[in-house]
Amino acid sequence: MTQPIITTEGKRAYPPRMSDFTKPFWDGVATGSFRTTRCDACQRPSFPPKPICPHCWSDQVTWIDLSGRGRLYSATVVHAGPAVFAQDLPYRVGIVDLDEGLRIATRVLDETRLDQAVELVVLAYDDGPLYAARGISG
């Protein structure tokens, strides 16, 4: 499943680091696909992707595609933030429960209410991608 890509001016305020292991995740985000790792032994997915399954500590994991859809569990609007985010204030962040049974935290681009359906979108900055959630209309 491919997610919408929104071209976003400027650079990311606080760019995430990337390891050899997490590079497939960020490369995927850049092209609109969300992936994570699932344990070959216990079959449970993780987020963020990890080389060791946090549940059974197996080191046999496989990349899987995520639907990029879920529900908004909670959210807040930040009015006082760290110096690097000053130009974004105020901004909304939230917690999303993905359909695959994973909880993530990200930006929220609109006023979607709690427990309503959201999709992940790619924010394509000049220096690389981030992702965010927005409500699914209809």
Place this chain on the structure above:
Amino acid sequence: MTSNKVSILGGAALPVGKLQGLSDAGTQHLEHEVLAKLIVEALADAGLEKEDVGSMILTLPRPYTQQKYFATFMANYMRLPCDGLVMEVMGNGMTPALTFQTAVDQVRLGRTKVALALGINFETGTPAPEHMMSSMRATGDVDFHVPFGFTPISWYAMDAVRYIHEHNSSREDLAMVAVKNRAHAMHNPIAQFRKPMTLDDVLAQRPIVEPLGLFEVPGRGDGAVCLVIADEDVAKETGKPYVNVRGEGFYHEGAHQISEVPNDMIAFEAAQQAGAKAMAGAGIGPDDLDLAEVYAPCTIVEVLVAEALGLCPVGQGARQAASGDTSIGGRIPICTSGGLLSRGHPAYVTALYSYFEVLEQLRGRGAERQVTDAELGLVCTELGNYNAAMVHILEAVA
């Protein structure tokens, strides 16, 4: 025959306020000078001498404190040889509780008869947006949370939003916690914020992390505390009133800010588990407590931890602040010091103020904020979004 119990025998605390930075005269407060006075004051309060102290457990100072390796520097500054342990402890908001626990363990293990649990937190010389550049990295995954702009208290704000959603509560309900705590702080001479405050005052403040405004989140402050921890045999010999550690519990849920497996985020499982363990160890239930001093940086956090510890029914914590249940004179007074919102929140020493408050209450030294016949008190601290909790049950010994 020894009792094998560990006691808090004395303490001293600096009024919370803004101390860091240059004065008009070009001078400044130096951390070691401030702390030195408290050490002397705390030992006098305990009725002990310098030579009695065998361990000095300090909270790690903020990075803004110029003097590094502060613990060993203080051992030098006080010329205090120790045959137990001298060390600094770090655990973010739980730092002071871990410091306290380490001092208790020192005595329990027999490494020393008397240990100091102490620390100083100076940070107000650094503006909040700069300070948050560091604190945001301690309260989120640097690569998968921080890039989106989460701040330490944004997680608590999301607790509030979820709580209001699930329990048909409101910002106004939650804000009564701030009003209640201010009423307590008005009678606490070491509290940072002591002016009278109404619900309207709270609601009129500018938003910080919605729905929470300026008076529903902690102000920043500098502070310092020294507690004297001793073997009960030493405490008994002094002939002074003291407090025993009767129960303790710790739990880390194995998650940082959020659980990747969706859970009930506002159940505060760590506080439930640590509280149950501490109360079981003490052989008591929540109804036996006379007061509780909980680590609650925002209004919502006090509500959730009170519910997790069984001090208030789930969904009723906010309303019980409004009804007076958690006020001094009420069913179970919470944060008689004024809590983090009004007593103040010099984060790396905040919980030492909590133990100090319960020590004062259990020794009958709460003055105008004294809880009548207080015999059993609880202290609860946390880290993250209550992903871990540490609970102590303290008991008065006349």
